[in-house]
Amino acid sequence: MMLELxxxxxxxxxxxxxxxxxxxxxxxxxxxxxxxxxxxxxxCGACTVFLDAxxxxxxxxxxxxxxxxxxxxxxxxxxxxxxxxxxxxLIERGAVQCGFCTPGVVLGSIEAVRLGLAGDRMTxxxxxxxxxxxxxxxxxxxxxxxAYRDGEGAA
Amino acid sequence: MSVVGERPxxxxxxxxxxxxxxxxxxxxxxxxxDFGLPGMLHAVLKRADLPHARLLxxxxxxxxAVPGVASxxxxxxxxxxTVWVDVPGQTFQVGALKARTNVLAxxxxxxHGEPIAIVAAETEDAALASVELxxxxxxxxxxxxxxxxxxxxxxxxxxxxxxxxxSWQLQEGNVDAALNATHAVVEQSYETQFVDHAYLEPEAxxxxxxxxxxxxxxxxxxxxxxxxxxxRILRVPDNRVRxxxxxxxxxxxGKEDMTVEPYLALVVQxxxxxxxxxxxxxxxxxxxxxxxxxxxxxxxxxxxEGRLLAQDIGIVADGGAYALLSAxxxxxxxxxxxxxxxxxxxxxxxxxxxxxxxxxSAMRGFGAMQVALGYEGQMDLLAAELGLDPLELRRRNFLxxxxxxxxxxxxxxxxxxxxxxxxxxxxxGPKPEPSxxxxxxxxxxxxxxxxxxxxxxxxxxxxxxxxxxxxGTLVLRIGVxxxxxxxxxxxVQLAGEVLGVDPAEVVIHIGDSALTPLTGTTTATRQLYxxxxxxxxxxxxxxxxxRPLAAELLEAEPDDVEFxxxxxxxxxxxxxxxxxxxxxxxxxVPWHRLSIFRAPGGDAWRSEASWRGRVFPDFTYGCHAVxxxxxxxxxxxxxxxxxxxxxVGRAINPQSVEGQIEGAVVMGLGYALSERVVYEDGVNLxxxxxxxxxxxxxxxxxxxxxxxxxxxxxxxxxARGIGEPPVGAVAPAVAAALADALGRxxxxxxFTRERVAEA
Numbered sequence: 001m002m003l004e005l006x007x008x009x010x011x012x013x014x015x016x017x018x019x020x021x022x023x024x025x026x027x028x029x030x031x032x033x034x035x036x037x038x039x040x041x042x043x044c045g046a047c048t049v050f051l052d053a054x055x056x057x058x059x060x061x062x063x064x065x066x067x068x069x070x071x072x073x074x075x076x077x078x079x080x081x082x083x084x085x086x087x088x089x090l091i092e093r094g095a096v097q098c099g100f101c102t103p104g105v106v107l108g109s110i111e112a113v114r115l116g117l118a119g120d121r122m123t124x125x126x127x128x129x130x131x132x133x134x135x136x137x138x139x140x141x142x143x144x145x146x147a148y149r150d151g152e153g154a155a
Numbered sequence: 156m157s158v159v160g161e162r163p164x165x166x167x168x169x170x171x172x173x174x175x176x177x178x179x180x181x182x183x184x185x186x187x188x189d190f191g192l193p194g195m196l197h198a199v200l201k202r203a204d205l206p207h208a209r210l211l212x213x214x215x216x217x218x219x220a221v222p223g224v225a226s227x228x229x230x231x232x233x234x235x236x237t238v239w240v241d242v243p244g245q246t247f248q249v250g251a252l253k254a255r256t257n258v259l260a261x262x263x264x265x266x267h268g269e270p271i272a273i274v275a276a277e278t279e280d281a282a283l284a285s286v287e288l289x290x291x292x293x294x295x296x297x298x299x300x301x302x303x304x305x306x307x308x309x310x311x312x313x314x315x316x317x318x319x320x321x322s323w324q325l326q327e328g329n330v331d332a333a334l335n336a337t338h339a340v341v342e343q344s345y346e347t348q349f350v351d352h353a354y355l356e357p358e359a360x361x362x363x364x365x366x367x368x369x370x371x372x373x374x375x376x377x378x379x380x381x382x383x384x385x386x387r388i389l390r391v392p393d394n395r396v397r398x399x400x401x402x403x404x405x406x407x408x409g410k411e412d413m414t415v416e417p418y419l420a421l422v423v424q425x426x427x428x429x430x431x432x433x434x435x436x437x438x439x440x441x442x443x444x445x446x447x448x449x450x451x452x453x454x455x456x457x458x459x460e461g462r463l464l465a466q467d468i469g470i471v472a473d474g475g476a477y478a479l480l481s482a483x484x485x486x487x488x489x490x491x492x493x494x495x496x497x498x499x500x501x502x503x504x505x506x507x508x509x510x511x512x513x514x515x516s517a518m519r520g521f522g523a524m525q526v527a528l529g530y531e532g533q534m535d536l537l538a539a540e541l542g543l544d545p546l547e548l549r550r551r552n553f554l555x556x557x558x559x560x561x562x563x564x565x566x567x568x569x570x571x572x573x574x575x576x577x578x579x580x581x582x583x584g585p586k587p588e589p590s591x592x593x594x595x596x597x598x599x600x601x602x603x604x605x606x607x608x609x610x611x612x613x614x615x616x617x618x619x620x621x622x623x624x625x626x627g628t629l630v631l632r633i634g635v636x637x638x639x640x641x642x643x644x645x646x647v648q649l650a651g652e653v654l655g656v657d658p659a660e661v662v663i664h665i666g667d668s669a670l671t672p673l674t675g676t677t678t679a680t681r682q683l684y685x686x687x688x689x690x691x692x693x694x695x696x697x698x699x700x701x702r703p704l705a706a707e708l709l710e711a712e713p714d715d716v717e718f719x720x721x722x723x724x725x726x727x728x729x730x731x732x733x734x735x736x737x738x739x740x741x742x743x744v745p746w747h748r749l750s751i752f753r754a755p756g757g758d759a760w761r762s763e764a765s766w767r768g769r770v771f772p773d774f775t776y777g778c779h780a781v782x783x784x785x786x787x788x789x790x791x792x793x794x795x796x797x798x799x800x801x802x803v804g805r806a807i808n809p810q811s812v813e814g815q816i817e818g819a820v821v822m823g824l825g826y827a828l829s830e831r832v833v834y835e836d837g838v839n840l841x842x843x844x845x846x847x848x849x850x851x852x853x854x855x856x857x858x859x860x861x862x863x864x865x866x867x868x869x870x871x872x873x874a875r876g877i878g879e880p881p882v883g884a885v886a887p888a889v890a891a892a893l894a895d896a897l898g899r900x901x902x903x904x905x906f907t908r909e910r911v912a913e914a
Contacts, residue, residue: 017280028279033189034182036404038355039436039844046355078181087180091172094810097818098639099179100186100355100404121857128852132844134354134405135639137817138852 008076016063023047025063045131048104055111074103089144097135105131109145118149167652170810173644187375188359192429199282201272201289203264206511206837208293217288223281228273230261234390254478265476267839268442275422298511298837302473305508313509320474320507321482323489327561328500333465337456341536346903347525349832350446356404357439362419363429373399377406377677379668385420400666406638408517437842444516447472451529461548463498470505475514481507488522494530495604496552501561511837523605524883531601531887563767569867571802575778599891600780603883606771607680607876611757618672619689622747627733629656631663634671641811642682646690653694655719680876687871693750773869775880777801779888785896790908800861804868804875816860816881823885825850
């Protein structure tokens with residue numbers, strides 16, 4: 001069947017098999033390799049994308065469920081030479097090591113701050129519980145989210 | 156302020172933003188699975204359904220008939236399917252073992268998930284459909300799933316030569332006499348579990364046939380030198396295989412042995428077409444090598460003042476179904492099993508056995524981690540016996556520079572343990588009160604030692620190329636795989652320091668066995684030490700080659716020339732690299748340099764004499780402390796505070812050092828509290844990430860790293876390695892805190908809620 005959606009502002013019209021997940025569609029058919037496969041079972045959060053502005057694990061959504069939707073990946077937040085303030089904080093605070101979880105962490109954290117779920121450090125940690133990281137121990141990610149949230153509040 | 160030689164450092168010692176972070180945070184880094192080629196096949200493995208069985212029949216006809224299938228390969232199709240590896244470590248009793256490793260199972264499968272066949276097809280769906288149709292007829296064989304049982308007479312044999320993979324034996328002084336004539340003796344057994352690396356990036360790669368018939372494999376790996384192993388398997392000359400390591404999504408030792416590489420290379424050799432393979436998470440959990448479980452038995456004695464007199468240590472490790480790196484893992488365990496403590500009488504009997512479990516091999520800590528649960532547990536037991544503070548007892552026994560370990564290695568750099576203990580103690584403050592009634596708070600400390608750099612018997616070396624382009628920009632070429640620890644960016648920082656170039660303007664080409672000078676594996680906490688020294692050497696030699704010319708251009712004495720600010724200067728005069736290199740090119744003064752750094756070497760292990768002496772280049776030491784709250788009813792544990800102090804000699808990038816410490820501590824907490832690969836009669840039951848519980852941001856506490864710079868270490872600018880060391884002290888610190896809270900010591904990892912509630 002034909003699938004039509006808006007990927008990072010770009011209109012896509014592609015044939016897709018009904019059993020194909022949004023993750024597989026994005027990676028294999030739409031060239032969005034910034035969306036990572038980490039587990040395929042909705043546990044690790046490496047494939048987090050915004051589906052109509054809501055963070056979802058792309059591995060746990062069928063591509064056809066995104067019909068007519070607005071899909072955003074981490075690429076939507078990093079233009080040529082410019083970064084989202086959260087991305088900037090992550091870099092400056094050393095919160096990026098292997099970087100494989102990072103695209104998911106960026107989207108999950110942006111949503112948490114937008115929804116007001118990033119209060120004290122423990123609530124930030126709760127809001128990150130769906131994004132596993134094996135390298136950093138999370139501390140520097142939490143600091144980055146905190147700094148970004150404070151920056152947003154000031155803005 | 157950081158000082159390099161006589162003058163303040165420009166970039167070393169600064170928390171520079173890593174050059175790879177920008178692309179990673181924007182999602183632009185092309186990891187192994189993010190790459191493809193036109194006309195690429197997709198390959199999938201057929202894996203064993205049973206842990207031990209004879210293969211009576213492997214029928215691939217139905218699988219081959221699936222539309223879109225390009226090839227199905229089994230053991231008979233592999234030019235050199237069986238690779239025999241010399242395993243060290245049986246030196247004195249039975250001689251070196253010739254260990255068999257199969258690319259594809261040949262006649263027998265020895266563990267659940269062992270690869271039997273490779274299917275390559277036009278699409279992933281076709282490959283997955285085809286692999287289901289491979290018809291395997293098994294004859295089940297008896298399984299052996301306990302390392303001690305495997306070493307008993309009459310145990311089912313995993314390999315025909317017997318189940319002993321390696322054994323290290325040591326005897327220093329007179330242990331029996333010391334045990335009989337001392338003030339206090341404590342005896343305890345400890346047990347560690349199977350653990351998965353659980354990096355976020357599953358094993359993946361793409362391979363193709365390049366010009367000159369070079370089979371090229373671009374894969375997530377810590378070791379591009381596997382091109383040689385691939386050449387052996389394919390039965391082609393070494394120069395016909397090339398391995399490229401892109402930025403890797405986490406390694407931790409799990410991408411040290413080969414993963415997808417041989418299967419990809421075989422498909423390319425057979426079909427001539429590009430091919431991709433990505434392991435699913437469940438495949439990775441099922442069949443990727445694990446951390447060795449160990450059974451530790453300790454008898455430890457001290458005098459009335461708490462000074463250690465004897466350690467009697469038994470280690471039995473589960474090596475799983477193939478030998479891989481078991482002998483070396485056991486060597487690390489053996490060397491470190493006395494802990495960072497002086498002890499005149501030491502006896503160690505260490506053995507690692509084949510079982511029908513997933514092969515065990517490298518994982519961060521590499522044997523030195525498991526034994527920390529034992530040696531630190533013993534220190535706590537002795538402290539309790541003597542009524543001494545646990546840290547005080549340790550202070551009375553800490554190794555010092557100049558001391559000699561039981562293996563015969565004399566420590567020739569500073570041992571900062573007293574300082575680390577002081578720093579931790581000063582930061583700790585009073586023990587917190589429980590948050591509610593019924594809960595208890597416990598405090599634990601633990602110290603450890605971990606080698607950095609490979610065993611000296613391996614005669615390790617690293618090469619690096621540092622040079623300028625004609626426009627004056629700086630380039631590094633070095634075969635280092637970057638697995639996320641900032642391996643590449645630290646090298647950029649070092650070159651920038653020596654040559655006075657802003658690291659942000661340096662480009663580094665890494666991880667290509669054909670095009671970048673080989674620098675050895677990203678394992679064994681060796682890259683900063685080895686590649687760092689190689690880059691330092693190359694950059695320093697390049698600077699000295701350019702110095703006379705720079706002096707001439709600046710009309711200065713060579714000794715007055717300083718390399719800084721993107722060029723050379725003397726007083727007010729400055730020449731930019733653009734002009735200096737243009738002049739160098741005109742005069743045929745070299746403007747690039749290839750250098751080799753050689754680590755101290757050692758004799759081979761095949762004689763009893765050589766076993767005594769230096770085993771490792773150096774060690775990194777640590778002291779950790781944890782406060783945690785336990786609910787004895789439910790077994791729930793909340794880590795309240797975690798301090799981790801390490802002497803890193805010199806922090807090249809303090810932020811990266813903190814990152815290594817924080818990440819390792821959380822990995823150590825997973826090992827201590829929740830992580831376990833579960834087997835039942837050899838069948839791996841941990842098939843999903845939801846069943847393998849690595850810490851989330853909620854379980855992970857705030858870590859307080861304490862970075863001590865003693866100025867002594869064998870890495871560049873006196874740095875010590877920090878990749879592995881901080882993982883080792885965590886489980887024993889947690890065990891001590893639980894014992895403090897509960898009044899009872901847990902000795903079997905992980906300390907799950909069930910076990911804590913039962914304690």
